[in-house]
Amino acid sequence: MVAKIIQVVLSPILALAVGVFFLGLARKIMARIHWRYGPPLIQPVIDLIRLFYQKSASHGRMFDVGIILSLAGSIVVVLFLPFGQIAPLSSSGGLLVILYIMLLAPLGMALSGGQGANPNISIGISRKLVLSLGYEVPLLLVLLAVMTRYRTISIVEVVNAQQSTTWSIISLPLFLPGLSYFLILPAILGIRPFDVSSAPQEISSGPMVEYGGKYLALATIEHAFVLFISIALFVNLFLGGAANPVVFFVKMLVVFVLGLCVNAVFPRFRIEQAIKYLWKWPTLLAFVGLIISLVIRS
Amino acid sequence: MSLQLLLVIAFGGALLTYVLGKISHRVRDFFAVFISLVLVAIIACLYGKPGGKTFYFGFFGLGLILRLNMLSWFFAIAISALGALSTVFSLSYMQDRERTDFYYLMLLLVNAAMLGIVFSGDLVSLFIFWEIMSWSTFLLISYNRGPALAAGMKYIIMSLAGSLSFLIGMLSLYSTYQTLSISEISAVMASASSGYILFILTVFSVAFGIKNAVMPLHTWLPDSYAEAPSPFTAVLSGMLTRMGIYGFLLIMYVIVGAAGVLNLGPGILKFNYVLTWLGAVTIVIPTFIAMLQNDAKQLLAWHGIGQGGYMILGISFGTSLGLAGGIFHTLNHAIYIVLLFMSVGAVQYRTNGERDLNSLGGLIKKMPIAFIGGLLGISGLIGVPLTNGFVSKWLIYKTLIVEGYPFLAFAALIGTWGTILSVYKFLHNMFLGQLPEKYKDIQKSPFSMQLPMIVLSLAILLFGILPGIPLKVINAIGISFGFESLNVSLWGIASEDGTLNTINIFAAVLVAAALVWLLFRLTAKSVPVAQEDSYAAGAYVPKDKYHYAVEFYDPLYKMIKPFLRDVIDEFYYWIASLVQRLSGSVRHMYSGDVGYYVTYIILFLALLIFVQMRWKVW
Numbered sequence: 001m002v003a004k005i006i007q008v009v010l011s012p013i014l015a016l017a018v019g020v021f022f023l024g025l026a027r028k029i030m031a032r033i034h035w036r037y038g039p040p041l042i043q044p045v046i047d048l049i050r051l052f053y054q055k056s057a058s059h060g061r062m063f064d065v066g067i068i069l070s071l072a073g074s075i076v077v078v079l080f081l082p083f084g085q086i087a088p089l090s091s092s093g094g095l096l097v098i099l100y101i102m103l104l105a106p107l108g109m110a111l112s113g114g115q116g117a118n119p120n121i122s123i124g125i126s127r128k129l130v131l132s133l134g135y136e137v138p139l140l141l142v143l144l145a146v147m148t149r150y151r152t153i154s155i156v157e158v159v160n161a162q163q164s165t166t167w168s169i170i171s172l173p174l175f176l177p178g179l180s181y182f183l184i185l186p187a188i189l190g191i192r193p194f195d196v197s198s199a200p201q202e203i204s205s206g207p208m209v210e211y212g213g214k215y216l217a218l219a220t221i222e223h224a225f226v227l228f229i230s231i232a233l234f235v236n237l238f239l240g241g242a243a244n245p246v247v248f249f250v251k252m253l254v255v256f257v258l259g260l261c262v263n264a265v266f267p268r269f270r271i272e273q274a275i276k277y278l279w280k281w282p283t284l285l286a287f288v289g290l291i292i293s294l295v296i297r298s
Numbered sequence: 299m300s301l302q303l304l305l306v307i308a309f310g311g312a313l314l315t316y317v318l319g320k321i322s323h324r325v326r327d328f329f330a331v332f333i334s335l336v337l338v339a340i341i342a343c344l345y346g347k348p349g350g351k352t353f354y355f356g357f358f359g360l361g362l363i364l365r366l367n368m369l370s371w372f373f374a375i376a377i378s379a380l381g382a383l384s385t386v387f388s389l390s391y392m393q394d395r396e397r398t399d400f401y402y403l404m405l406l407l408v409n410a411a412m413l414g415i416v417f418s419g420d421l422v423s424l425f426i427f428w429e430i431m432s433w434s435t436f437l438l439i440s441y442n443r444g445p446a447l448a449a450g451m452k453y454i455i456m457s458l459a460g461s462l463s464f465l466i467g468m469l470s471l472y473s474t475y476q477t478l479s480i481s482e483i484s485a486v487m488a489s490a491s492s493g494y495i496l497f498i499l500t501v502f503s504v505a506f507g508i509k510n511a512v513m514p515l516h517t518w519l520p521d522s523y524a525e526a527p528s529p530f531t532a533v534l535s536g537m538l539t540r541m542g543i544y545g546f547l548l549i550m551y552v553i554v555g556a557a558g559v560l561n562l563g564p565g566i567l568k569f570n571y572v573l574t575w576l577g578a579v580t581i582v583i584p585t586f587i588a589m590l591q592n593d594a595k596q597l598l599a600w601h602g603i604g605q606g607g608y609m610i611l612g613i614s615f616g617t618s619l620g621l622a623g624g625i626f627h628t629l630n631h632a633i634y635i636v637l638l639f640m641s642v643g644a645v646q647y648r649t650n651g652e653r654d655l656n657s658l659g660g661l662i663k664k665m666p667i668a669f670i671g672g673l674l675g676i677s678g679l680i681g682v683p684l685t686n687g688f689v690s691k692w693l694i695y696k697t698l699i700v701e702g703y704p705f706l707a708f709a710a711l712i713g714t715w716g717t718i719l720s721v722y723k724f725l726h727n728m729f730l731g732q733l734p735e736k737y738k739d740i741q742k743s744p745f746s747m748q749l750p751m752i753v754l755s756l757a758i759l760l761f762g763i764l765p766g767i768p769l770k771v772i773n774a775i776g777i778s779f780g781f782e783s784l785n786v787s788l789w790g791i792a793s794e795d796g797t798l799n800t801i802n803i804f805a806a807v808l809v810a811a812a813l814v815w816l817l818f819r820l821t822a823k824s825v826p827v828a829q830e831d832s833y834a835a836g837a838y839v840p841k842d843k844y845h846y847a848v849e850f851y852d853p854l855y856k857m858i859k860p861f862l863r864d865v866i867d868e869f870y871y872w873i874a875s876l877v878q879r880l881s882g883s884v885r886h887m888y889s890g891d892v893g894y895y896v897t898y899i900i901l902f903l904a905l906l907i908f909v910q911m912r913w914k915v916w
Contacts, residue, residue: 012810057831058824062662062669062730068818072811079806089802096695097803099711100683103718107682110722111673114730115662118832119839122731122846129719130854136715144704144711153696154797204835214821218814272853290704297702 007088008079014086015078015232018249019224020044022231022256026191029257033264044224048217056213059115063210066112067218073104074225081232082159084245094154095143102229105222106132109207116210124206127271128190128197134278135187138180141286145177146237149293159241169238173296176289178238180282182255186263187278188230190223193266194274202268231255301364301417302353304340307333308410312403319399327389330402334382334409341374341413350419350481360478363419368774369552370416373537373544376629377416380536380636381409383750387640388529390744391647395527401441405530407434408538415541421468421478428464428541432457435538439526449521456518460508467501484553495558499569502549510542511603512610513580517867523599524653528643531595535602535639536632543609543628550613551621551779560616573614578709580607585716587862589723589851594642594653597724598635601679604713605631611710612694617701618781623693625772630686630761634678637754641672644743644751645728655723656848660733660829664740669729671751676721678758681714683803686761689769692798693791723850732829735842763804764788 024041031038058064079089080098106128113121146168147153150161162168169178187194197206208219235241235251242248269277311333319326350365385405392398411434414427432454440450472478474494475486487495504515511519519539523531550559550570562569581604588600605627612624645661645668646653662669678687691714698707743751761768766788773784785792789801830841849855887898909915 052821055822056824057827059827059829059832060663064818064824068811068814071814072807075810075814076803076806089806093798093803096692096699097683097798100681100688100692101803103680103682107680107718107722110726111730114722114726116832117660117730117732117829117846118834119844119846120834122850125722125726126847126850126852129722130851133715133719133854137712140708140711140715144699144708147699148702148704151700151702153699204833209833213824214818215824217821218818270853272857275854275857294702294704 004088007086011083011086011088012075012078014083014245015225015228016221018252019226019228020048020221022227023220023224025256026260029260030264033261044220048220051217051220052214054213056215057210058215059117059210061115063112063115066108066110066115067211067215067222068108070105070108070112071218071222071225073101073108074222074229076104077101077229078225080155081229082156082236082241083232084242084248086245087156094152095147095158096153098155098233099140099143105226109219109222113207113210116207118210120203120205120209121207123203124197124199124209127199128207130271131187131190131194131196131274134275135184135282137279138184138282138286139188141283141290142177142181143237145174145286145290145293148290148297149173151297155236159236162240163243167238167240173293174238174289176285176292178234180285180289181234181238182259183282183285184278185230185234185255185259187274189227192263193269195268196271196274199268227256228252301349301351301366304337304344305364305410305414305417307340308337308413309407311336312406312410315406316399316403319402323398326399326402330385330406331382331389333406334378334385337378337409337413338375338382341371341378345371345375357422360422361420362423363479364417364423365419365481366417368771368778369544369547372625372629372771372775373416373540374413376632377409377412377537380632381405381412381533383636383753384529384532384536384640386746387532387643387750388527389746391529391643391747392527397441401438401527401530404434404438404441405533408438408530408533412537412541416544419480421471421480421483425461425464425468429461431538431541432461435534438530439522439534441527441530442525445521446525449518449525453518453522456508456515460505460515463501463508464505467498467505470501471498480548480553484555487554488558490558492558492562495554496562496569499549499554499559499562502545503573506542506545506549507576508542509545510539510606510610511580512542512576512606513583513603514866516580516584516603517864517870519603520596520599523602523639524593524595528595528639528646532636532639532643535598536636539602539606540609540628540632542606543613543624546610546613547625547779556616556780570614570616574611574703574706577607577609577611577614578706580604580610581713582607582709582716583862585713585720586858587864589716589720590855590859590862591720592655594645594655594658594724594728595639597655597720598638598642601717601720602631602635604717605635605679607713608691608694608710611698611706612690615694615697615701615703615706617697618776618784619693619697621776621779621781622769622772622784623690623697625775626693626765626768627687627690629768630678630690630758633754633757633761634675634685634687637671637751637758638675638679640747640751640754641668641675642728644668644671644747647747648740648743649737655727656845657734658728658737659731659845659847660729661737661740662729663733664737665729665742667748667751668743669725671755672725672729674755674758676725678762679721680717684762684800684807685758686765687758688762689765689790689798689800719851719854723847727847727850731847732842732845763800765790765800 023044028038077098110125113125150158168174211219231252234255239251315326315330318329348367352361352363354362392401411427411431415424418424436450436454439453440447508515526534559570584600584603588597591597609624609627612620678685681687681691695707766786769786773786777783790798
């Protein structure tokens, strides 16, 4: 019981630390790729503390509740995701629940932004939701392939099955879905070339344009959690999870840096280009993978 | 309390309401609410008291039977409770309309007829109540006249087609078995040939498929939902359409029996497998069509079709999880869709019937209860965890995945993401965004509208956090159909390959939200600003000139619109126009000129003589 409580407290803190570290690292690596020096690694932490002390404007009750809901949703997802062997709530729901609680974050953001009544927000949310429909198609196929292959909807069992045999990404049926997940990862994270919804130069950061002070801070924390969740999901489903948090962290780091290097050099897609891309190659790969898993199963 | 008396109260109450309306509107309103609450109370007391009784013997030598079991109780309590809430909601909504006596008569009659349907123990009584329901529904759909007449006409024509199909099945059963009592037929049906079973299932599936708007029999629904008065749309979408699901359950698992249904036909053309795919198609296409709608009620109506697909998918998949999911989703859908139509109704009531999503906005501050109703309603519709829709969808997904049908699961899951887009637009364009100048002084909804919305909102959360309450009843229904029992606890469902524990999720969300809220409160205060006070990168934004959310998903529209024409509807219209043209040309025969008629008679006689000479028929 005590161990469980410690895990419940520990896992969001760890996730937040990893997420914020990744944010800093991303800026540093991007800067180096662009031949700049870049800010120090702890710059996001400094920014967060500063933002919490700054004044901000609120557009109403939903404007506040939405962002709280969004962040709370992400924290809950973390509790369901195994981080090494730390997985406090993973026995209460499995992948389907994770998939659905992951909805809370964009939905809360959209509701919060909705009350902002700003044209940039409307454009941003519209793009965000369309993009999420875009990557959900391959993502669902990927997750279904994994669940069909291991005949379970529990993420812990997926990890255990990989621990006893081999990583999914190097097994035949799940290689293609794994690749597909890696291809849509930037879309899930909303980073280039899929940063259509935030697009700072184009629509002034979209849904976040009315945010200042603590709202911006919460949105940043939320982004850090999303970073953690989507990469941790990949590591759990395809790279065999890990026996302890350190190994897990190393795996996440490798995936993140790889993704960053690929995507640092791409320009931004337009939204319809993004949809076309997402519904073409990643979907096809995931689809073929799903058929192979289905055939192997029966 | 016997079932006859219950139905006498229901039907008699409806008629008496009409009579009382002639005396005083206030008395009528009280009486209508009173009758519907009495019905809820009686049915609640009947829980767990199964029974049956032949109440009239001698209808062409057939017994008319009423019976009560878990299945009929489950539907009856939902019908009466939602009916009562809609009646309460009607009080202010219908206040200043014409022909309100007639409205209440029909509303109560529809509810009474639905109760009759679920309590019927034989197909004749079922058919009689079914027709009472269909006709009173027709009258209520066309209540508003104008375009509503056309919508009502479309409904009644399709409904009649369904009734005819029902009648064919009924006559065939009677001529084969000389009885129409459900329990007697189900006893002999097990030994019927599989061809005959397939025939009976198909005929009844057409009847119930039309009522439940399964694709390709769905086309009556969007217009009818949109044009009917909002409180009645709530009844229509909540339980009335789902009488189709009741019918499917009755024909598949009571009359034919699970053993007969689940192995009918060869390979992938099994009856229930075809039905699951129809369900899947019904989920995906209408959900995406809903995205293109700009009319609040049309948008919800398309979701009504789409969510019906989940129910069909669940019950026809034929596992105890799937069945439980399908039946539970019927209840859940009823709760949140009624709530959503009430939310639209509340907005319509204050904005002179406005339901165009492109001219509303910002009503959250004016109508907070309607907004909360809308928010919880769409959460249920999406299936956000901790709302009721999540649990039933989870049951369906899980069984599809674990049994190895990922493509059906994919159809069901992607339907959810399509749903998010359209319902966000629904909520945003009504309640978020800018408040138009003309709605600046709008009042909040009256109490008789708020009360049903609050009750339904609480029901959504209650069944989402403690799904064991309804699942216990549903489990009993499944067992009575011969399925194995589920391991249901108050807060979820346990099994070896994936458990759901809603109370843990609830606790986690609660604690996480509390922590974030604390962080939010303890840090620097935010200043409330007016809606015009927003950042536009230095550009001047004229007040009340633009609506930012028109054509909300434009890039996506352009991509998917060509694929989402309702070809089936066009096909039916084509048939209708064909029949019309045919009838039109037949009409030309009646020219009014006696000479023509004489010619017809002579030609016909000549034909008869020719036939006799050639083939010697007579």
